[in-house]
Amino acid sequence: MKLFDEPFDPNKNLLPYGGIVNYYGRVFDADTANEFYGVLLKEIEWENDKAIIFGKEIITKRKVAWYGQKPFSYTYSKVTKRAKPWTPALKAIKEQIEETSGETYNSCLLNLYHSGDEGMAWHSDGEKDLKKDGAIASVSFGAERKFAFKHKESKEKVEVWLEHGSLLIMAGTCQSYWLHRLPPTKKVNSPRVNLTFRTIVEQKI
Ligand SMILES: O=C(O)CCC(=O)C(=O)O
Numbered sequence: 001m002k003l004f005d006e007p008f009d010p011n012k013n014l015l016p017y018g019g020i021v022n023y024y025g026r027v028f029d030a031d032t033a034n035e036f037y038g039v040l041l042k043e044i045e046w047e048n049d050k051a052i053i054f055g056k057e058i059i060t061k062r063k064v065a066w067y068g069q070k071p072f073s074y075t076y077s078k079v080t081k082r083a084k085p086w087t088p089a090l091k092a093i094k095e096q097i098e099e100t101s102g103e104t105y106n107s108c109l110l111n112l113y114h115s116g117d118e119g120m121a122w123h124s125d126g127e128k129d130l131k132k133d134g135a136i137a138s139v140s141f142g143a144e145r146k147f148a149f150k151h152k153e154s155k156e157k158v159e160v161w162l163e164h165g166s167l168l169i170m171a172g173t174c175q176s177y178w179l180h181r182l183p184p185t186k187k188v189n190s191p192r193v194n195l196t197f198r199t200i201v202e203q204k205i
């Protein structure tokens with residue numbers, strides 16, 4: 001007889017080949033997750049994201065923010081941003097997930113999706129500013145959303161639900177061989193905040 005129903009195993013690699021993805025489920029209890037969600041919505045300096053697509057500047061509905069240990073500059077969708085210093089909440093979240101994942105991170109890209117209308121298109125996070133094959137820790141608060149991976153060659157797909165207060169780690173060659181996206185959905189009409197902790201390689205500031 002099984003005493004506990006384990007819905008997932010954080011040590012299990014969700015990808016069949018070409019990289020590592022581990023889902024840890026809810027690493028923050030409900031009260032802590034609610035608290036962080038409220039604090040992040042209020043205190044983060046959210047800005048509309050700008051991206052250059054086919055040479056045209058577009059403004060996304062989704063909001064973003066970029067924080068780090070140093071005022072790193074970071075180029076994302078051909079737009080350069082400068083990191084703001086850690087807030088106490090971001091520092092606390094970072095320390096807990098560093099302990100859980102056994103990795104360190106020096107920066108964080110935050111995304112605010114106001115509802116299921118907003119998502120993120122297929123991409124990988126292999127920008128040259130990032131440590132090659134470094135782990136990326138994705139922490140989610142608010143509405144539960146589906147997250148999808150697609151292998152760049154075989155097109156094989158893997159999906160996972162990202163819960164309130166959960167942690168997902170993308171590691172190894174995941175960014176080289178797999179794309180990921182946050183699909184838009186009609187079923188969600190409340191906000192979600194996602195934090196991706198990353199390692200920026202040292203740069204002259
Ligand atoms: O919102 C998410 O879960 C993913 C965000 C993402 O892929 C990114 O910021 O690069």
Ligand SMILES: [Fe+2]
Binds near residue numbers: 180
């Ligand atoms: Fe990403």
